[in-house]
Amino acid sequence: RFRSFLWLPAPGDRFLARNDKRLTNPRFMLRLVMVAQYDEARSGAERNDETPVRVRAVLAARLGDGRPSQAQVAELLSMSRRTLQRRLRSHGTCYRDLLEVTLQMAAMRELADSSLSVADVASRLGFSDPANFSRAFRRWTGRSPQAFRPSRSGPGRAREKNKKKK
Numbered sequence: 150r151f152r153s154f155l156w157l158p159a160p161g162d163r164f165l166a167r168n169d170k171r172l173t174n175p176r177f178m179l180r181l182v183m184v185a186q187y188d189e190a191r192s193g194a195e196r197n198d199e200t201p202v203r204v205r206a207v208l209a210a211r212l213g214d215g216r217p218s219q220a221q222v223a224e225l226l227s228m229s230r231r232t233l234q235r236r237l238r239s240h241g242t243c244y245r246d247l248l249e250v251t252l253q254m255a256a257m258r259e260l261a262d263s264s265l266s267v268a269d270v271a272s273r274l275g276f277s278d279p280a281n282f283s284r285a286f287r288r289w290t291g292r293s294p295q296a297f298r299p300s301r302s303g304p305g306r307a308r309e310k311n312k313k314k315k
Contacts, residue, residue, distance in 0.1 A: 198236055198239070198240070200226070200233070200236040200237060200240065201237060201240050201242055201247060203226055204222055204226070204233070204237070204244070204247050205247055205250070205251050207222050207225050207226065208222065208247060208248055208251040209251055209254075209255065212251065212252070212255055212273075212274060212275065213273065215275050216248065216275045219233065219234075219244040222244070249289070252274055252285070253286075253289040253290070255273075255274055256270060256274055256282070256285075256286055256289070256294070257290075257297070259273060259274070260294055260297055260298055263298065267279055267282065267283065267294045267295065270282065270294065271283075282294070
């Protein structure tokens with residue numbers, strides 16, 4: 150009577166054939182359904198997990214106070230360091246990658262403010278030396294911080310300069 154369930158996942162990620170005698174056992178069928186529901190609920194919770202977004206928000210908020218360690222971020226998010234690592238790995242990322250992206254975005258935002266020197270931006274982002282910041286920025290964007298600034302003026306500014314020349 151339960152033989153219409155052709156390919157239900159079995160514990161251990163195996164599939165059952167239509168003629169498997171265990172399919173006639175109601176307890177076994179209940180176990181299969183419960184395992185499938187548990188796996189579905191668990192994978193749904195992992196998909197809805199916004200740990201990388203939360204980590205980036207903490208990093209962005211704390212960059213001015215120095216770079217927070219992975220343990221500090223985990224504590225702020227009310228989880229252990231190992232849980233944070235596991236959740237980030239399930240999203241295909243790690244703490245260092247998120248820190249790099251957050252630093253890159255902050256550097257680009259800070260460099261858009263022409264009143265700040267490159268040394269000021271480096272200091273704000275926690276770099277011990279402007280040269281270290283310049284190397285990191287070049288690694289992120291392929292350009293130096295100084296070369297990045299003029300391109301941020303936009304096409305409108307270039308047109309204004311051309312009009313003044315004519």
